[in-house]
Amino acid sequence: MHRSAPRLSRILACAAVPVMLVVAGCSSDSGDKKGSGSSSPSAKKSEASVEPAKFTALPDPCKSISTKTVTSLVPKAKSKAGTPANSSDTAYRASCSWNGLDDNGVKGSQYRWLDVGFTRFDSDQTLGSGAKRAQQDYTKQVAKARATEDAKKVTEAPVAGIGEMATKITFDLTKTSEDFKYATVVARTGNVVVTLTYNGAGYAGAKTPSADDILKGAEKAAKEAVASVAAADTKSAAPSGPAKPSGPAKPSKKATAKKTS
Numbered sequence: 001m002h003r004s005a006p007r008l009s010r011i012l013a014c015a016a017v018p019v020m021l022v023v024a025g026c027s028s029d030s031g032d033k034k035g036s037g038s039s040s041p042s043a044k045k046s047e048a049s050v051e052p053a054k055f056t057a058l059p060d061p062c063k064s065i066s067t068k069t070v071t072s073l074v075p076k077a078k079s080k081a082g083t084p085a086n087s088s089d090t091a092y093r094a095s096c097s098w099n100g101l102d103d104n105g106v107k108g109s110q111y112r113w114l115d116v117g118f119t120r121f122d123s124d125q126t127l128g129s130g131a132k133r134a135q136q137d138y139t140k141q142v143a144k145a146r147a148t149e150d151a152k153k154v155t156e157a158p159v160a161g162i163g164e165m166a167t168k169i170t171f172d173l174t175k176t177s178e179d180f181k182y183a184t185v186v187a188r189t190g191n192v193v194v195t196l197t198y199n200g201a202g203y204a205g206a207k208t209p210s211a212d213d214i215l216k217g218a219e220k221a222a223k224e225a226v227a228s229v230a231a232a233d234t235k236s237a238a239p240s241g242p243a244k245p246s247g248p249a250k251p252s253k254k255a256t257a258k259k260t261s
Contacts, residue, residue, distance in 0.1 A: 053123045053130030054190030059232035061096035061116055064225045073198060073217045074112045076100035085117075092120050101203070108206025111178075114217075116225045117195045130191025138165070138188040141195050145169040145184040159219060163187035163194065163226045170215055178203060181211050183218035192229050196222040 062082035070080060077100040085095040095117035102110040121133035146156055151171035159166040166187035173180045182199040198218040200209040 050123045050125055051129040051131065053121065055120060055130075055192050055229060055233040057233050058091060058094050058118045058120050058192065059225075059228040061094045061118060061225075064096070064116055064118075064228035065114070065221050066224060069221055069224060070098055070114065073221060074098045074100045074114050075110075076102040077112075094118050104206065108202055108204040110200065110206055110209070111203055112200045113198070114221060115197045116221065118225075118229070119193045119195075121191045121193075123191070134188050134191045134193050137193045138186060141186045141193060142167045142169065145186065145195075145197075148173065148182070150174070151182070159185060159187075159222075162219065162222050163189035166222070166226075168215065168219065170211055172211075173199075175201075179208050181209050181214045183211075183215040185218050185222035187222055187226050189226050189229050194222065194225050194229065196225055 062084050067080055070077060070082070077098045079098070082096040082098050085097070087093050087095070095115065097113070097115040099113045100111075102112075104110070119134075119137060121130045121137065123130045124133070127133055142156070146154060146169050148154075148171060151173055154169065154171040156167060156169050159168045162185065164187075166185055169182075169184045169186070171182050173182055178201040180199050180201040182197065184195065184197045187194045187196075196218055198214055198221060200214055202208045
């Protein structure tokens with residue numbers, strides 16, 4: 001009995017070895033499965049497409065502000081229809097301006113300038129969505145207006161009710177020995193950035209326009225310009241519509257005569 005005990009222990013130890021190997025093998029298989037499955041979510045993310053651009057067209061910049069507003073802000077505009085700027089592709093970049101001098105003789109003259117510009121961005125798999133690209137340009141345009149050379153008394157503040165976001169920048173600037181009041185409104189609506197500038201000065205002793213009046217005029221025109229973006233895109237995307245039904249054919253004179261005879 002005493003001699004058989006050690007032998008039994010050796011047999012049990014040898015029998016346990018295959019079990020341990022099987023367990024180790026199973027744990028190795030399970031690890032491989034986890035590793036193969038963990039790469040699929042990242043692959044799906046890399047294949048995800050960017051959000052489509054909201055607007056696919058730009059309005060005519062010279063028609064983006066009503067004639068009534070132009071007449072109010074630039075009373076003696078050289079051209080009520082505006083002067084479009086040259087652009088290599090008006091589907092992505094377009095602008096228009098109005099300017100005029102209201103001459104009051106010995107009482108002096110009032111000069112006004114109004115300018116509106118539109119920039120549209122498409123969605124791009126590499127560069128990002130149209131809205132994201134427009135947001136980047138929006139930030140640049142605000143910084144550009146704020147950094148106008150020789151500008152004085154520069155102020156900047158957000159504006160509510162114009163597009164998805166808007167910023168107003170006001171400042172004073174001396175040109176041709178006259179003091180000008182400036183107001184620029186930069187707004188973003190979807191994938192389009194609208195930049196509107198309105199300024200004015202009094203010549204020959206005329207009173208300089210108030211900063212409040214210039215700012216109010218700029219905000220009013222900016223609202224119209226932003227609204228024109230959605231209106232233009234709706235027109236460009238509007239389907240022609242099905243043809244109207246012609247209705248039942250009218251009986252010919254011969255058929256009518258047969259029925260009555």
